[in-house]
Amino acid sequence: MMAWKLLWRSWRGGQLALIFWSLVMAVVVVTAVALLADRVEKALVKESSHLLAADAQVRTSRAIPDNWLQRADDERLETVQMALFASMVYSGDNNHLAAVKAVQSGYPLRGLLTLAERPFVTTPEFFESVNHGPPAGEVWVDSRLLPILKMELGDSLEVGEVTLRVTKVIVEEPDRGGSFSLFGARVLMNWQDLNASGVIQPGSRVDYRLLLAGEDSDLANYLAWLEPQLNSHDRLLSPDEAQAGIADTLIQGRRFLILAGSLGVVLAGIALALASRHYAVGQTAAVALLKSWGLSARRVRSLYWQQTFWLALAGSLLGLAIGWLVHESLVFLVRELLPVNLPQAGWRPWLVGLATGMLCLVGFALPALWHLPSLSPLAVLRQDVPVHPVSAMKRLVIGLLVILLMLLWYSQSVALTLAILAGLVVTSLAVMGPGWLLLNLARRLGSRAGSVWRLALANLWRRRGQTLVLLTGFAGAMAILMTLVMVRTTLMEQWRWQLAEDAPNHFLVNVAPHELDGVERLLADNQLSSVGWYAMVRGRITLIDGQPPSDELVEQNNALRRELNLSWSDQLPEGNRVEEGQWWEGLTNFAERHGENVAPVSIEEDLASEIGVTLGSRLTFSVGGLTFDAVITSIRSLNWDTMTPNFYVLFPKGYLEKYPRIFMTSLYLPPEQKPFVNTLLSQYPTVLVIELDMVIERIRSMVTQVTHGLELMTLLILGCGVLVMLAAVKLSMAERLQESAILRTLGSTARRILTVQSVEFGALGALAGLLAAVGAELALFLLQRRMFEAPFGLHVELWLWGPLTGALVIGALGVLYTRKAVRRPPLQVLGNLDI
């Protein structure tokens, strides 16, 4: 086939390389991102099912009605009933208020339960994963229950009126999530033993849960039926809602991937457009020649269209393959760290990749080649036959439309699309206007400088149209790269605590004053250190504005049912922010206005809204039988990203010290020292150890995965950026070489031409770098505010590195191409059809 023959020959000649690789790059970036995003998304859904141990969960304080179960059965859904409650459990003379969870044997429906046959083991080879609950007659418990009750595995445990054998310890429950039971060790028992135990009496506070799993459509039907029947005390949890902090990290990571992918495509698209333009310029004479031989415009069009189509198809297929490799190698690199095997990707990412290749062809390559078939054959006789390419404005509009389409499709987010487009448009505007001024200024400065500078800057000014276009291209590419690198840095910083090796991973709570020295000594003996001790007092809120809270409010809020940790501090703790009101030092005449015995109090914002209090509300606290009043003077938000203790209710110093207090701290416990928990608990059984090491480990592995992703993506995008610069320099060289000016200067020494060109490109690069810093700063402003919820600050480093790297990289590229040109005799430059 003629088109293939021509294509192969052009390929061999090297004119197509830049077009081809730009297209491949676009497809690679998009395919890799789409594959990864698809798999991460699937993993996320799976992960959140695990967090529920089901596809959906209904929580209610009444026993699950029979018709709910019947209906679920009709919809072919799997069900498991669960009951959670606090109950005293006994072993010999010892007892403990345990957090009991009675499950039907199908539990968990999603995810696995990790068990061990030895308490406190941390090495995975002792772990055992099962997808069912304990059989009747057995219980599985938290390791810490054993020292508390001075018992061993195999011993029996009394739960109400039944005696059950403790056969295994629980390492991990899929649905324990972030809500750590502060009030008791977990006892997991079989649903069948529940009645016999007699622990559930009318009026007992029980949290019933119905776990559901099945096909999406069946589940949706069922939930649609169920939802109207739920009352205000019932809660329905679907995977979306169950996405905890981990998911946030992944979602941000995914967003970054999509952002990176989109920017990659934009860059590759620009490179493709420039490369196609360059190719078209080179083909002008060839087309004239073909037409002089009598080829019709239709034939020429068909030949070129076929060539571009096959080229795009080959590029897209190669891009799909490389994109798959890129994503696969990334997954392989972090496989060890992955908590769950990533599910396989669907067909959509492949379609996205292929469509990207074809869209790039239509949006960036074809407009540049559009005019070729209508070229006049007269060009074989005359150098100055006018060529009428599709106007730059039209090509720009088509390119932007295609970019808009692709961005919308990839991100499915109007905000992200607009942010990127705004960045692009603002950069172009930021380049065109100020770029013109800067050029003018540079020319004026240059006219006072040495002859090389004067010539170089005058050249830039003389060709200011082309210079401005180049400037936009360079500045755009650089702005995108800068934006990407800075977003990456910001994200990494946000996650730094999660990546810190020695972030606290255990909390010690409920340490009595008389135990403090002993625990402190025990820590020191084991070369451990805590972050410092926080004193607190346990008390409950009894009255709000002098009234007991309504039954309904109490029913809905744990905070009103149980004792809260009250603490005191003169300073606003790190990571806390006063959202409303004043911190202590801002209060004036508090004692005069409210009386000596009334305390100011600061309360966390979510708690405040849950129990319906605002600034100025008066709360009555009951601590160890004594009561006192407090007025809310500030409402705080807490930063949950730091693993330091956070307090919902804070007082200034001098109010709580007279009450019996307990202490808490957090500390980092290296894995090999995990048995320390055992030691501590056997000596101080009432101390509560909250183990976050598993959760942190899991988060860390996910973050590591995402971080690797970011790095690889940034590298890919960098590749795209380099392509743009290459294409732009090549295109401008081709146009320069055909200009008579350079032919005239070919008479002067090659060295001088090289110097002038390097200064020209260097100055161009420096200006582009400066302008890119402006564009990047603006894009970052939009992105960080809207997407990553990070505070905005100026990035001084951009303003320094931008112009510097711009000058170096673009100057170097310019010299590289000029060297090729000055080595060639002038006639060849003119006489040959392609540069």
Next chain:
Amino acid sequence: MIEANHIIKEVTTSEGVLRILDDINLTVIDGEALAIIGPSGSGKSTLLGILAGLDTPSAGVVRVNGEDITAMTEEGRAAMRARYVGFVFQSFHLLPSLTALENVSLPLELRGDSSATEIAHSYLDRVGLTARLSHYPRQLSGGEQQRVALARAFASRPRILFADEPTGNLDTVTGKTINDLLFQLNREEGTTLVLVTHEATLASRCHRRVTLKGGLLVENDTVLSGTAE
């Protein structure tokens, strides 16, 4: 046979309408070698382009083998060129990514000639480039490049060959060899030749010379001998 009647070519420039060709009348008979001579800028290439159907005159009629090509559409003229016409240019116009052989065979391939490569091969033999078949233009000297261009032009066996200053980019010695080759092939193939040049020696080897000056045909002589040279 080419007949040009009352050809006028005007172009609009920023300084107004410029008349490049002014009432040109010219006939080229089959098998004849015609030289169009004249100083640079006199309109030679413009006239050549119009006679070859690459361009249209502002007024006047050109007939090739009796068909009025000025009345044809662009596609019609393209078909006419494909049927009758070949070109040799001052700046060779070889495709740099194609070997010598491919440059010669390309026009044949494009018209679907199944023995394109063999024909190209034989014409390259005739211009003495047997050893250079797989060389790229950048590996060839200017003279060799123009020989490839000659092989390409004749390989399509055109009835009429248009040559625009074929030796303009070559030194005298090389130019002489190219001229010899051009006339030799022209004689062997019996092609009608329209040759634009400003060299008197080259022109003198044609049957007939016309001279252009400022867009006007000022001299129209006939050489007595019946063959070229």
